[in-house]
Amino acid sequence: MKKNSKLIWTPDRSKFPEQNSDGSLDVDLASQKYVKVWQGPNHPGVTGNMSLELTICGDEIVQAKTHVGYLHRGFEKLIERRKFIQGFTTCIRMCVAEPDTNEYNFSRCVEELSGIEVPEMANWLRALALEMARLQMLLRIVPGQGNTTGLGLGVQWGVYLRDLILDRFEELTGGRVYHMYITPGGVRGLLPDGFKQRMEDALKKIDEFIVDITKLMYNNAVFKKRTVGVGYLDPAWIDKFGVVGPNARAAGFKRDVRKDYPYLIYDKLDYEPFTATDSDIYTRSLVRREDLRTTVELIRQIMAKMPKTGNIRAQTPNVLHWKIPKGETYVRCESSRGEYGYYMVTDGSEFPRRVNLRGPSYVHAVSLLEKLLVGANIADVSSMMVSLGTCPPEIER
Template identity: 50%
Template sequence: MSTEEVRLFIGPQHPGVTGNMSIEVLLKGDTITWAKTHIGYLHRAFEKLMERRIFIKSFPLVCRICVPESDTNEENLARGLEELADIEIPERAKWIRTLVLELSRLQMFIMWYGGIAGSMGLSTPVQWGIGDRDYILDLFEELTGGRVYHIYILPGGVRKDLPEGFEERVLKTMDLIERRLPEYDELIMDNAVEQKRLKGLAPIPKEWVEEMGITGPVARACGFPYDVRKNSPYEAYDKLDFDVITEDGCDVWSMLLVRRREIDLSIKLIREIVSKMPKGEFLTRLPNVLYWEIPKGETYVKSEATRGEFGYYIFTDGSGKPRRVHVKGPSFIHGITLLERLLVGQNIADVAPILVALQICPPEMER
């Protein structure tokens, strides 16, 4: 190692706003010449713990795999188990799940929108993002009884029906957020500093997308129209009208644009879901959950999280506990494979915006 190089550890205390992980970099002046992601600060052995739990007990656990967007985990696990146990869920349950997933995506995007500004030292939108997200958490609290960990989507459907007048309150909150968004745009998108720093930052070579298996807004910012909601629809997504959002810049600015447009799309989808919400039953009776045994089988279920394709591989052996559950979080690829290569040649000051742009959620790398 040359003496001109400086070894620097970024993290493990929240670098940017993404969670506990650490990036070890070598610097030549301001420029990164080598990078390595270190994980393990959050490891709670989710996958292993699931193997020794009856199925129902895994639900309060998996929502912790990605704290700000917990519902994707619940939904994936529930859908996977339903598939293996051959349980058909009511139509209304599918729509309620879709509503929850979309609300969850929206609050995550709003928080992220503030976060990307925060990663460059503009802290006002961070406060806004947290504050406005809380109006959606209020909805979650009313619907599920929990603000962050909802534990609402269980096999068979959802735990409770929509409360009286909930749809109107959802629409009111959507109006409120829509009113606020131009103010965010003024501060972030129309900001000379942001534009100068983010446009053209960290361009991803297009061939990396397929090579590494990059998904979600990062892939869509590279022009790949891949969205699980469209490509392999789940729950009620096949009944919703929307197009996959793509940008062609491959840089952080394009990722910002994709996510900004995703916010609009989520609001549109939530309004559509509310207008199409069918009546009826919301939960199929499960076998006795204390003794629930699922026949031998394996499945892979996936959904579109804000970060990309989120998947659960579940293997059951006929007993009351899963033989193996493997969680595929998009951050694993984005945070290790992609990040380590993407950082090379970048300025040290841009590490935080790049991390946030890839929207890395460390707990999903360490299941």
């Protein structure tokens, strides 16, 4: 922290107009001192279908407003009109990049409210699928951070390696993007023959990638210049804004759902979440690189420790006539972006009464990003968004 404190850039915010109590800003655009710029929805530096309405003064941002709604498909409403098994195939679409966390949370909610215990073998396979999902997501995010500063090579490496993990997903589940592998009651199948060896081959390449990306990106002078001390997230904001996952860990908060609220078989695995304290773009990216290393290690541990075979499905009611007694629950897991939760309410019928997703981006991409961007340079907007891991589908479910 001390090492970088001189580098942390603090703009002179006194020259910006004061915000009103309701968050609005009296900016006289006719004065020609301020300009409104839209970053997105069609912009290479925006993480998905969202846009930022930026009011800038010179190069500096005076006010930022997040706009979502370009992707709204009303999933939570649709699920209320569908049976539980139909809702399952709908909810996974809420996050395209990492759908397995939706599969797990939805299935776990249904199982908990129905009183179903899942066999141990299924829990190991679920953990494997979740870690594979995290791995392929991190292979996009980690080099993607370099891409925001013009370093495109790492992304090409990441795309190749991600494809290797998608190949493993394809042979395990039949699907590359949407897997529908973790279903209510268990999982859909055991590991194919030779899966572990093929996975190990892919993991070895990812080990090499971590070494290479460190040399290419983390030791790169331009990348450091653009990210060290930029986008500083004050640790006091972690609870104030509800920041979770790697963003909180980069600010010194050791928060990881897998450790704090162990689910599946995570209590049988040996690892420590990586934390840092500098809390800038570089550090958040560094935490994600260490998450990548941890995930590779966890997949190896899971494959080594899991039973060779076993029952993978619990007895469930007929899925077309599955009624769940009145109740409510909240289930969470750790996604690549932090705490990912589902709140489900049932009313005794064949349909869920309410399913509400709590995605990390709901906080990171709206209230936090809007505050963090004030005073930032417009050239750093993309880096900040990627460093926060924003994902719009979680906002407009």
